[in-house]
Amino acid sequence: MRLPRVLSAVALAAAMATPLIPTSHLYAQAPAGGAAPTNPDAPPPLQAAAAPNPLAAGAEDYWHFAKTAKYDLAVQAGQKLLDANPNPQELLAAFQGVASERRDDLFETLFKWLNVDPMKDVTQKLLQKLKEGQTGMVTDPKWITDQVQRLAVNERSFEMALVNLRNAGEFAAPIMVDTLRDQGKRNLHGATRRALVRLGRQVLNPLVATLESKDQGTLVTMIGVLGDIGYPDAAPYTARIEESTKPGMEEVK
Numbered sequence: 620m621r622l623p624r625v626l627s628a629v630a631l632a633a634a635m636a637t638p639l640i641p642t643s644h645l646y647a648q649a650p651a652g653g654a655a656p657t658n659p660d661a662p663p664p665l666q667a668a669a670a671p672n673p674l675a676a677g678a679e680d681y682w683h684f685a686k687t688a689k690y691d692l693a694v695q696a697g698q699k700l701l702d703a704n705p706n707p708q709e710l711l712a713a714f715q716g717v718a719s720e721r722r723d724d725l726f727e728t729l730f731k732w733l734n735v736d737p738m739k740d741v742t743q744k745l746l747q748k749l750k751e752g753q754t755g756m757v758t759d760p761k762w763i764t765d766q767v768q769r770l771a772v773n774e775r776s777f778e779m780a781l782v783n784l785r786n787a788g789e790f791a792a793p794i795m796v797d798t799l800r801d802q803g804k805r806n807l808h809g810a811t812r813r814a815l816v817r818l819g820r821q822v823l824n825p826l827v828a829t830l831e832s833k834d835q836g837t838l839v840t841m842i843g844v845l846g847d848i849g850y851p852d853a854a855p856y857t858a859r860i861e862e863s864t865k866p867g868m869e870e871v872k
Contacts, residue, residue: 672713673703674703674710674712675713675717677696677697677703677713678700678713678714678717679717681693681696681697681700681745682714682718682723684696685732685735686721690735690737690738691737693738693741694741697738697745698741700745701741701745701748706752707748707749707751707752707755708755708756709752710749710752711752711756714745714749725749729745729746730746753786757786757787757788757790758787758790763784763787763790763791763794764794766780766783766784766787767791767794767807767811770784770807770810770813771807771810777813777814780814781817784814784818788822789825791818791822792818792822792826793825795811795815796815796825796826796829796837798811799812799837800834800836800837800840812840812843815844816844816847819848820848823845823848826841826845826848827845829841
């Protein structure tokens with residue numbers, strides 16, 4: 620039969636009718652300047668993967684081995700972190716991330732591991748480093764400002780931010796007062812005032828100090844906050860300001 624020969628002829632004719640894809644660019648010579656030729660139709664090169672965070676990886680190893688009772692490996696991972704002498708705040712952030720992923724309480728879990736004899740020494744040193752990071756964090760103005768902004772998100776966020784601001788103590792008060800003074804942040808005023816009242820005696824001294832302000836708006840706001848806090852310690856100061864602002868009275872300096 621001649622059928623195969625006929626099919627071959629048809630296939631050959633179809634192939635000849637199909638335009639060839641130019642391939643000369645694949646073999647082009649590099650230009651005189653030395654730069655390699657580029658193919659505009661080629662896909663972009665793959666981006667290099669981001670380098671893993673060694674602190675996060677170390678904290679992950681420590682946490683995983685401790686929770687799986689592989690205490691010798693946990694100690695090795697913890698000691699490796701300590702030997703690297705990391706920035707305390709960065710180490711704290713790494714451990715907070717690991718604990719949060721597992722929904723564990725960071726310090727409560729570490730205190731439990733203090734009672735495990737093989738882990739006691741390295742865990743105690745890690746705790747000291749993390750406490751240093753916590754101290755540095757709660758005095759950082761940017762961090763405090765972030766917590767003040769969180770107050771106005773929702774009730775859960777308010778309570779969590781309030782805990783952090785309580786840890787910041789008197790460092791938080793000036794930033795919270797500045798927020799109340801800033802008319803561009805009126806969306807934060809209600810939650811910030813409420814938080815100051817909840818902080819209570821902790822912020823009493825910084826709030827009393829604001830009564831030296833000559834700005835009437837600030838005075839009215841702070842007298843109101845101190846009144847809501849309700850501690851009698853502030854009463855003489857607020858009474859003096861109220862008396863000095865009565866008509867016909869000279870300003871008390």
